[in-house]
Amino acid sequence: MGTNHKRLIGELHEGRKTAEELQILLQNPYGDRVLAEELLMKIMTTFAETLSVLTASDGHEDHQSAASGEVHQVKPEPSQVEHSHCGDRSSEDSGESRKTQAFKDRRGCYKRRKTCQSWTVTSTKIEDGQAWRKYGQKIILNAPYPRAYFRCTRKFDQGCKATKQVQQIQDNPLTYQTTYIGEHTCRAMIKPSPMIIGSNPRDSQTVSSESGTPHHQNPSFFGTSAPSILIAKQEDYKVGTPSDVTDNSMWHDWKDHLDLSETVGICVSSNEDVVSNMHWDEDMDYVVKSINFEEDFNFESFL
DNA sequence: AGAATTTGACCTCG
DNA sequence: CGAGGTCAAATTCT
Numbered sequence: 228m229g230t231n232h233k234r235l236i237g238e239l240h241e242g243r244k245t246a247e248e249l250q251i252l253l254q255n256p257y258g259d260r261v262l263a264e265e266l267l268m269k270i271m272t273t274f275a276e277t278l279s280v281l282t283a284s285d286g287h288e289d290h291q292s293a294a295s296g297e298v299h300q301v302k303p304e305p306s307q308v309e310h311s312h313c314g315d316r317s318s319e320d321s322g323e324s325r326k327t328q329a330f331k332d333r334r335g336c337y338k339r340r341k342t343c344q345s346w347t348v349t350s351t352k353i354e355d356g357q358a359w360r361k362y363g364q365k366i367i368l369n370a371p372y373p374r375a376y377f378r379c380t381r382k383f384d385q386g387c388k389a390t391k392q393v394q395q396i397q398d399n400p401l402t403y404q405t406t407y408i409g410e411h412t413c414r415a416m417i418k419p420s421p422m423i424i425g426s427n428p429r430d431s432q433t434v435s436s437e438s439g440t441p442h443h444q445n446p447s448f449f450g451t452s453a454p455s456i457l458i459a460k461q462e463d464y465k466v467g468t469p470s471d472v473t474d475n476s477m478w479h480d481w482k483d484h485l486d487l488s489e490t491v492g493i494c495v496s497s498n499e500d501v502v503s504n505m506h507w508d509e510d511m512d513y514v515v516k517s518i519n520f521e522e523d524f525n526f527e528s529f530l
Numbered sequence: 531a532g533a534a535t536t537t538g539a540c541c542t543c544g
Numbered sequence: 545c546g547a548g549g550t551c552a553a554a555t556t557c558t
Contacts, residue, residue: 361535363550376549
């Protein structure tokens, strides 16, 4: 625990330092956006590292609970080592004729997930601000609803291994259990419409993409129809990079830990070392919650 | 036309 | 062998 603790402190200092750099950068209206994104990713990585240390040193779980969401971390089993690769499994089809082998022998070119971190979120919404591509659906034994499989849209262009499985577990209210598998390794891109919504059109939290409904789903001061990071210096808010903060699984960990299940944006305040989190309800009223990042924020409480 | 989803075959694992 | 996870052709959407 001693070394872990040191590492945590180190990570957090690093994260804070990077956040300060980002803050300075963003005060400059002509600041390098690419650099800003890099800094942001660095900060996110810091959080990821911190969380992974925290969760790894925590044999049991249940440091969770959020209004409508709970997180359940699962440690990877180091037992399984990957075997079948695309290309190395020529052994099987030595004469075995499958039913439809006639017109497809490119099958089997996939590997089953091995050891990667996963965590489960139970929530009334499935949309999470990340870009997912559905690649399968399956009826699960003893489950009343099918399970949907998603992978990161950047799987192919950036090799991102993040996937998630979404399963409706309740109908009234509509509740989903989402299992995230693997961290995003892709670099967050600037997207005009960062909120990718789930397939359920009834999802009340759905933030429509700009083309669909030119609504006012979000507080107007965001300046865009999308959730954004707000970099705030006292009262003057600047709209930062959209999607990048929400576009990371660890953000969900984080906000759940902070009891911010509805949060879709993050606001960094410079003068008080405060991280404020904004969220809004169905009536589009937003709420700001804040924690003192300097001393009140006690990471031990996660354990 | 290209992107996203659907769907059933195929694969791995217990 | 069955359950669950993945692939990719077909289909639908934008």
